[in-house]
Amino acid sequence: MNTPQISPYARSLWRANRRAFLGRASLGLGAAALSTLSGSSGGTFGGRPVWGADDDAPAAALGLAPGVQGLPHFSPRVKRVIFLCMAGGPSQFESLDHKPKLAELSGQPMPESITAGQPIAQLQGQKLVVQGPLFKFRRFGKSGQEISELFPHIGGVADDICIVRSLHTDQINHDPAHTVMNTGTSISGRPSMGAWACYGLGSESQDLPGFIVLTSIGGRNPQPISVRQWHSGFLPGKYQGVEFNSQGDAVHYVRNPDGVDRQRQGDVIDAVAELDRLRNADLKNPDADTRIAQYELAFRMQMSVPKLMDISDEPQSVLDLYGVGEADGSFGYNCLLARRLAERGVRFIQLYHRGWDHHNGLKKFMGVCSGLCDRGTAALIADLKQRGMLDDTLIVWGGEFGRTPMAQSNKGDVGRDHHMRAFSMFLAGGGIRGGVTYGATDELGYHAAEKPVHVNDLHATMLHQLGIDHRRLTFRYQGRDFRLTDVAGHVVEEILA
Numbered sequence: 001m002n003t004p005q006i007s008p009y010a011r012s013l014w015r016a017n018r019r020a021f022l023g024r025a026s027l028g029l030g031a032a033a034l035s036t037l038s039g040s041s042g043g044t045f046g047g048r049p050v051w052g053a054d055d056d057a058p059a060a061a062l063g064l065a066p067g068v069q070g071l072p073h074f075s076p077r078v079k080r081v082i083f084l085c086m087a088g089g090p091s092q093f094e095s096l097d098h099k100p101k102l103a104e105l106s107g108q109p110m111p112e113s114i115t116a117g118q119p120i121a122q123l124q125g126q127k128l129v130v131q132g133p134l135f136k137f138r139r140f141g142k143s144g145q146e147i148s149e150l151f152p153h154i155g156g157v158a159d160d161i162c163i164v165r166s167l168h169t170d171q172i173n174h175d176p177a178h179t180v181m182n183t184g185t186s187i188s189g190r191p192s193m194g195a196w197a198c199y200g201l202g203s204e205s206q207d208l209p210g211f212i213v214l215t216s217i218g219g220r221n222p223q224p225i226s227v228r229q230w231h232s233g234f235l236p237g238k239y240q241g242v243e244f245n246s247q248g249d250a251v252h253y254v255r256n257p258d259g260v261d262r263q264r265q266g267d268v269i270d271a272v273a274e275l276d277r278l279r280n281a282d283l284k285n286p287d288a289d290t291r292i293a294q295y296e297l298a299f300r301m302q303m304s305v306p307k308l309m310d311i312s313d314e315p316q317s318v319l320d321l322y323g324v325g326e327a328d329g330s331f332g333y334n335c336l337l338a339r340r341l342a343e344r345g346v347r348f349i350q351l352y353h354r355g356w357d358h359h360n361g362l363k364k365f366m367g368v369c370s371g372l373c374d375r376g377t378a379a380l381i382a383d384l385k386q387r388g389m390l391d392d393t394l395i396v397w398g399g400e401f402g403r404t405p406m407a408q409s410n411k412g413d414v415g416r417d418h419h420m421r422a423f424s425m426f427l428a429g430g431g432i433r434g435g436v437t438y439g440a441t442d443e444l445g446y447h448a449a450e451k452p453v454h455v456n457d458l459h460a461t462m463l464h465q466l467g468i469d470h471r472r473l474t475f476r477y478q479g480r481d482f483r484l485t486d487v488a489g490h491v492v493e494e495i496l497a
Contacts, residue, residue, distance in 0.1 A: 067200055068201075068473070071200050071201055071467070071473070072201065072466065072468055073467060073468055073469045076465065076466050076468075077394075077430040078392050078393055078394045078429060078431065078465045078466060079347075079393070080342055080347050080393050081193075081194075081347075081348050081349070081393075081394045081395075081462060081466070082342065082349045082350075082351070082393060082396075083193075083194075083348070083349070083350045084351050084380075084395065084397040084398075085350060085352045085398075085400075086353055086356045086369070086373065086397070087178070087222075087225055087352050087354045087355075087356060087399065087400065088219070088221070088222070088356030088358070088399060089177075089356055089357065089399040089400055089418060089419075090358075090366075090369065090402075091362065091403040091416050092165070092423050092445065093131075093403065093405065093445060094134055094150060094362070094366045095147070095148050095424065096165065096424035096425075096426065097424045097445055098133070098137040098148075099133065099441075099445045102130060102131070102133055102445060103132035103133055104132075106131060106132030107132075108129070109127070109128065109129060110129060110130050110405070114442075114446050115128055119420065120404075120417065121173065122359065123404065129407050130406060131405065131407035131414060134363045134414075135149050135150050135363075136148070137149065140156065141156075143435030143436065145158040145437060148370075150370040153375045153379070154426075156382075157381045157382060158435060160381055160385065160435070161397075161426045161427065161435075162427045162428065162434060162435075162436050162437075163426045164425050164426065164427065164438045164453055165422075165439045166422065166439025166441065166448035166450060166451050167398070167402075167422070167425055167448065167453050167458070168453070168454055168455075169400070169420050169423075169454070170186055170420070170455075171401070172401065172418050173418065174223050174400060177400035177420065178225065178226075178229050178400045179228075180455050181455055182229045183229075183233070183484070184455065184484045184485050184486050184489075188228060189231075189233055190233045190234075190482070191231070191233035191475070191482075192229060192230045192232070192233070192240075192241065193348070194230055194241050194347075194348035194350060195230070195235050195240055196235070196239075196484045197211070197466060198210040198347050198348060199232075200468050201347060201467075203345065203346070204347065205345035206345070207297070207301060208301065208304055208308070208341070208344055208345070208346055209241075209346070210239070211348045211349075211350075212243075212341055212350070213241045213243045213350045214243070214244055214246055214334040214338070215243065215334075215351070216246070216331040216333075216354070217354045217355055218330075218331070218354075218355045218372045219355020219356055219357075219358075219365050219372070220355060220356075220357060220358055220368075221357045222355045222357075223354055223357050227243065230243070234477040234478075234482070238294065244309075245329075246309075246329040246333055246337065247329040250305045250306075250308070250309050269299055308337070308340055310327075311324070311336060311337075318336070318383065321379045322335055322336045322379040323375045323376065323379070330376070331353045331373050333376075334351050334376070335351065335376035335380040336376075336380075338351060338380060343389070353373050355369050355372075356369050356399055358403065359415040359416070360408065360409065360415035363414070380395065381428050390428070391429070391430045392429075393429045394429040394430060394431075394465050395429045396425065396426075397427075398423070398424065398426065399423065399425075401418055401420045402419045402420075402422060402423025403416030403419050405419075405444050405445045405446055419446075421446060421447050422441045422442075422445060422447055422449075425458070427461075431497050432495060432497060433495055433497045434497075436495065438451060438492070438494060438495050439452065439453055451494070456486065456489035457488075457490055457491070459485050460485050460489035460491050460492075461491050461496075463484065463485075465496075470489055470491075471483065471485070
């Protein structure tokens with residue numbers, strides 16, 4: 001075997017401890033970026049050849065993300081998912097589920113026949129009193145969908161969305177309910193839905209991670225969101241989500257340190273690549289190849305991320321649509337970034353808005369949160385539609401659970417407690433029937449009474465639109481084949497176009 005030729009600089013570095021060198025180099029490239037997806041198909045970047053990008057090298061050995069062999073299982077309706085998470089659990093009774101009977105019985109005792117033996121969060125041991133809706137509902141669009149007056153912009157796209165009023169979940173407190181919504185189970189440590197999507201289908205982005213998360217805050221009691229909600233679990237680490245900051249540096253440590261220009265950083269990349277190529281000629285370790293590909297992705301992100309975050313190239317009409325003028329970290333700004341990420345081939349985009357936990361101050365803070373999120377949500381749908389991108393994008397909007405039809409008061413300021421038995425979400429985009437409402441709750445909104453949809457069913461439907469049979473996307477771990485929907489889930493065929 002011929003010994004690969006390397007530069008004198010690289011040969012001198014070879015004498016150093018290889019692992020220590022790689023560890024130090026990672027600090028300048030961004031540890032978060034190293035665990036993300038690379039969409040590069042090889043070739044060159046920065047004017048230099050990408051190491052290892054030869055015709056005989058398998059994509060996995062280059063750290064690329066081609067997806068699981070044989071996927072998609074059938075023709076996909078969408079290429080990507082944008083999941084809009086209203087963290088804290090928005091009240092369905094002030095948003096998407098109109099319940100006239102609640103208004104009629106407001107202030108009266110909640111029938112014990114409905115609540116007896118049911119799990120209750122903070123209302124345990126208290127007198128349960130019916131709380132009527134605090135806002136009026138209106139009919140929107142040609143379809144006449146009933147939506148709260150708090151969401152006039154979402155009402156403006158009523159004919160493009162499918163409201164599901166019969167969701168239910170397994171957990172009644174925030175963190176475990178988020179875990180169910182993101183991973184399909186309340187057991188911590190499982191892969192998130194975005195990681196599963198990227199594992200199955202790979203990434204189409206050349207210079208960004210395949211799974212990106214953005215967060216915004218505004219409202220009552222912004223619940224903390226654990227980073228494990230977008231983790232890769234037991235899947236390879238390159239599939240985990242990467243949180244982008246919508247103000248300041250989008251990704252920590254991706255910028256070059258002071259005194260290090262792009263050419264010098266590129267020289268380090270080349271040196272590390274040559275060193276690993278020399279060593280890997282004997283070891284044949286695919287993990288080393290993957291690691292180098294992530295260095296190269298981080299290098300490309302130094303150019304792509306600033307361009308992504310700079311919205312100065314957007315026309316004023318688009319900025320007005322989203323209601324933003326600068327990188328202000330708002331939900332509206334993040335919605336605009338979501339569209340820009342979708343244009344760049346990112347597979348899974350997740351936006352969290354923290355502030356929907358309304359145990360008290362319901363009237364005030366529903367107004368605050370809807371004011372912050374209504375316009376951006378509708379703008380994203382409308383913007384994608386006018387660009388012809390809504391046809392191959394699935395949008396999901398909702399929280400980790402809903403709120404109770406019973407009142408929860410704190411010093412006389414009414415609110416609603418956590419509720420897992422029934423809540424509402426909506427979907428829009430490719431292959432989803434617009435202008436329809438699916439499922440229903442009982443007359444007081446306590447149980448999902450008609451066509452109940454579990455979170456596992458939501459995941460199965462989402463994967464189906466991506467061209468994936470949820471029962472066949474598995475990963476063997478500790479002797480068992482795992483999947484996003486675990487041992488449950490069915491596709492909600494009736495909401496599909």
